[in-house]
Amino acid sequence: MTTKAEFFDRIRAEMARTPGRAPSALAARPVRPREGLDVLRRELSERWRENLDRFQHELERVGGVLHRVAEAGEVPDVVAQIAAERGMHRVVTWPRDTLGVDVAAPLVTRGFDAAVMPGTEVAAAERARLRGLAAAADLGVTGAEVAIAETGTLVVVSGAGRPRSTSLLPACHVAVFERDVLVESLVQMGLVLEAWHEGAEPSWRGAAINFITGPSRTADIELTLTRGVHGPKEVHAVFVERGLSVARRA
Amino acid sequence: MEPELATPFRERAGRALDDRFLQEALTVATTKFITLRREAFAELPEGDALRDQARAIKEATLQRLDYWLERLIERIESRGGHVHYATSADEARRVVLDIARRTGARMAVKSKSMATEEIHLNDALQAAGVTPVETDLGEYIIQLAHERPSHIIAPAIHKTKGQVAELFARELGRETEPDPEVLTRIARAELRQKFLDADLGISGANFAVAETGTVVLVTNEGNGRMVTSLPRVHVAVMGVEKVIPSMTDLAVFLAILAKSATGQKLSVYTSLVNGPRRGGEPEGPEELHLVLLDNGRVRQIAGPLREALNCLRCGACLNVCPVYRQIGGHAYGYTYPGPIGILLTAMLNGPAAVKDLAHASSLCGACMDACPVRIDIPKMLIELRREVDQQGIAPWPERAVFGAFAWLLQRPRLYRLSARLGRLLQRPFVRGGRIRWLPGLFGEWTRTRDLPAVARRTFHERWAALEREARR
């Protein structure tokens, strides 16, 4: 097998033989991304209404639905309504800490079968059981760390209390978010990602960052657009004006 | 070995041209992709600037490739991931098989990856007792049918919904009407169980971000997320040229990739994988492996195909290529079809592999126009033709004819004489200003295309006449 040293020797040998150099430039990276992001967030806080409207427009273009509520306490109502309209019964949800609001208890009160994902490390057997729950669920409720207006994208970060499967395995995904997670563009998202990776990463953050732009789709059979091939068939974003309190904000 | 290569290129192309359904499907698909792409960029005023920037980033990365790869490796390893080095396709297969064996894997779910197609990983897995399951719907269909992808982005565009329904009935025992919606639902159910059962997840990588050690996968169906989250072990196979320096660079590429491929602003899922599962996370693989693949790429760092290392595999150049639009992906006979496919095939298999394919281009330049990173494909095709010629790989009659032609072109008097001679000799063959059939060796040309007749008056003669008139 090729060793790392051999592999790099060949690369360096070829690089040394490279004739003339074409124009080149890396994208200009922010020097202090976290500070830059703070400044940006302050600017954005004045334009959140426009950005929310744009987010809605783009989300709808890709087949998603935006719901707006005034208070965090209304989130369970929205979830219950979405589920009831579709005859869905089994719900999995992130815990209150990571979601910013308790959804499971009110849903159980209304007769839904709602399971809360754990907020801390659990043993392998329990992890397998939880995955089974998510696989069997009709609807999954998660938070979102960023919402990108330009593309209608929800950015969901994994971690303790933030299982990946909640936004992936159920047929319907509901993401809850608030105004300070809105950014305008992919370029701004680049800054967010730089800030997230500056210095040591917080321990709550898991290994997966997922950009979700509408429901899962394919056009692989005769170019006919079909939704929900592997991921969710429906994506709902719930915008909460006040009262969402997510611990350990990214 | 590529099974299609048993028949010569011309025959493969001929078969594609006679396939009425394929012709229709190709026209519809490529036209649709072209329209969607155009609309997406029309909405993005800074599109051209972003493309220039993306190109400059690729070039800058290539100029310090060793540095960025080292950085990537260091970051991935610091996250608890493992990096492997594969000089050849064979070595890459062995690396993956070793991982499969060591982890006791029985089934591998795969998300769409040209790199694993390129190294023919599935056959090797199968032979080693690991069942590979393609999970991209298009790839799944062609895997069931034992075929090969015909388009980088839409691997099964050559199949009708009727054929897919028949296939599902035969292979899965599921009788159903030929409705894409229903067929997709069946595939979802079949594959869902596989995702949950598989031990090994195998993917490619659209990018790897050096500064952060992040493997980036872009999919529409969500299979990329499944493959990197559910199985115990995740293996990503990636060409060395896919490394990019930073997240800021990534944002630039994401802004143009999906628009070029399918006309979407972004694909549905962009998955950033920062190593294996972390403490506290309820899901994620316990092991993450990145296989860095050379397979002919490294020698092009200083080679004539260097620019092809910038390719993002978006498929835009296929859709606009007048040759691809006529013959589709299979006729090319190798993993990578279309104009960029010819270059990649030469990169992977040497110039001899493309002695026919190098000519399967009209050099119209549409590919370069469509390419998000403006790769000068025509220039490299011409270079390849030269190489094929110089190495004497081209058939001798072809070399003889073009040799004679070149000799003639350098002798103006003789050239003029032969033009006059040609005018005389062509008479019996000209119909409506075109030559549709020629005897013997020359028939090779007219078999598949017309030859314009030598004009009644040559340009020289007309120019001289014009000058005479002007003087009058």
Ligand code: SF4
């Ligand atoms: S050569 Fe350019 S257009 Fe063709 S697949 Fe690669 S990036 Fe896309």
